[in-house]
């Protein structure tokens with residue numbers, strides 16, 4: 564797609580979700596045949612921790628039945644599968660809605676979760692839909708690595724104000740930003756040095772508002788990479804926070820060969836509405852009891868490390884997965900934002 568000049572966010576929208584977009588054509592997370600690895604694809608422990616969280620929230624909400632969990636950007640359904648396989652206490656009340664924009668992933672995920680977790684797929688308390696359902700609902704809206712895939716606008720500080728990124732024939736072009744984008748950028752980073760580039764997450768903010776409005780009581784829980792403050796983007800080159808991936812490798816220039824690669828942006832969490840509580844993924848997973856969940860593996864490995872058995876090696880692998888999920892230089896540094904609704 565070389566096409567006409569387009570504002571960057573519109574270009575990304577087409578490049579990811581258009582007719583020949585990256586996700587439309589089947590781009591996905593996953594170790595084998597995937598393009599990138601996410602926390603659910605790293606370990607079943609991630610889903611195990613979310614199952615613990617869901618039980619706590621179900622209790623806090625006085626055990627609603629139905630207890631609706633909406634997972635947005637559910638991809639291959641791995642997180643949903645691991646939550647059901649954890650058999651949480653809320654299972655009998657749990658109704659799970661996978662929301663996935665990519666049709667191929669949505670259909671595959673439904674079939675695979677239903678076949679893995681339920682004897683009768685027809686009776687599975689599970690649906691897979693293209694967009695957020697209609698509320699009001701009582702429950703939890705959650706998403707892992709969704710916001711970074713909601714196309715941002717991008718602006719750059721110049722001597723005369725802010726310019727906005729456009730794409731023209733595979734090249735980047737900067738044009739004076741409209742007043743609303745100028746105002747937003749100035750409010751976010753009033754004294755930005757010349758040359759500062761920033762993402763403006765209008766789509767992500769609108770999406771979070773929709774998620775909040777879906778609930779009468781419950782929580783919105785979002786995991787993603789990014790920074791708490793937009794101002795902190797001004798110290799980083801744009802190529803660091805706006806990235807492309809294909810088949811597990813960084814894939815270079817985002818303006819070319821649209822549809823051939825994922826385009827993703829670190830999230831500036833201060834641009835999201837409301838006042839979420841924000842912690843790192845490492846702290847969040849530990850608070851759900853990740854250490855206790857892996858205690859048996861530590862003991863198993865400790866007892867047999869000198870002459871490892873197959874069971875000890877499996878235990879070692881689980882400990883490695885836990886370390887990857889909580890690594891402060893990697894997945895553990897992701898941010899977890901939680902909004903409380905109705906209490």
Ligand SMILES: C[S@@+](CC[C@H](N)C(=O)[O-])C[C@H]1O[C@@H](n2cnc3c(N)ncnc32)[C@H](O)[C@@H]1O
Pocket residue numbers: 586592601602603604635636637638639662663664665668693694706707708709712713
């Ligand atoms: C980076 S992947 C993450 C997949 C999965 N959550 C995981 O952690 O492995 C982002 C997913 O969000 C989906 N997506 C993007 N925008 C969406 C939207 N507005 N509603 C639902 N899904 C969306 C994409 O199609 C893609 O499958």
